[in-house]
Amino acid sequence: MNKIAFFDSSHDLPEEIISAAGYIPYKILGDVHASNEPADQYLQNFFCPAAKSFFTEALHKSGDWSGIVVAQGCNTTNRHFDVWKMHIKTPFLYWFNAPVKNDEIALGFMKKEIKAFIDALESFFKVKIGDDKIRESIRVANEIKKLLQKLSAMRSTKDIPNRDYLQAILVTLQQNRMDAVASLEQISREWSARPAFPSGKKKALLTGSDVSYPEWMDTLDKCDVRVVRDDLSIGERYFSGLIPESGDPIESLARYYLNIPRPATKPGLRGRIEFLKSILRTTPIDGIVSQNLKFCEPFAYDSVSVNNALKEDGHKLIHFEREFTPVTDQQIVTRLTAFTETL
């Protein structure tokens, strides 16, 4: 089964359509261990390093993919698309214009965009994407979301290192989704047998830019911070809700994607704060770790308002900007260690 890769700065692309077309939806996540020097030749310095890494991966691997889809997310996705058009060799490069709002007009827009995406795939790859195939794809997607919800909930009660949680999600985003179900079932069995939550660790909510590599999650563990809730796209935003399985599948997908918790890449700060507050009401947390990746402007802009709103409710919070590197940042270790001592 061939892969169609996608650059999605949040969870905006209805990847179920790619599965329904008979292709593996492969989320481009870059490689923090590889130099971004190839991307640096084409991109300005103000682009975030994660997106540069995605571009580097596409330069190297596009020959292995049947096509690439870029979903409208932050300004980086929008600006990158034009650069990718010029420099990435791929037979199929498609722009999915995910709406920024989530009102009724946006719903109609999203449905049209999904239909246009289906038409483009059908026409280019000579496939038929019927409602039955989309429904099956939605069913599998929901199976994955339920399994991830179960795994996520175990973080509060079991000894689940931050790295393990991230890897469970990463394994889902780049393989055949039916194989992902089997992988997650296996992980669920294994985690159920884990010991109880370690007494020396502090329970934290993680918010801000997406974390796409496990070394950074290790840094949190080194500082005795255990992430038990989050609102990241490579995290709870991906499985916070299920896609309706009855009715018109295109309408179901459109409603689902417009109603998941909003990232900073889309307007609607109040909704983001409310989602974080709902997490804090339902799960006992010792503190909040807010971070943004260098040059990740959407989350940098949002962080002051979001963090102030959470602090006003009496929560302890630390915020910092981080680099895109697998190397441990000792300044962050020092600050996080001091923070955990206050919890």
Ligand code: SF4
């Ligand atoms: S890290 Fe931030 S700026 Fe970079 S692609 Fe993701 S949302 Fe956009």
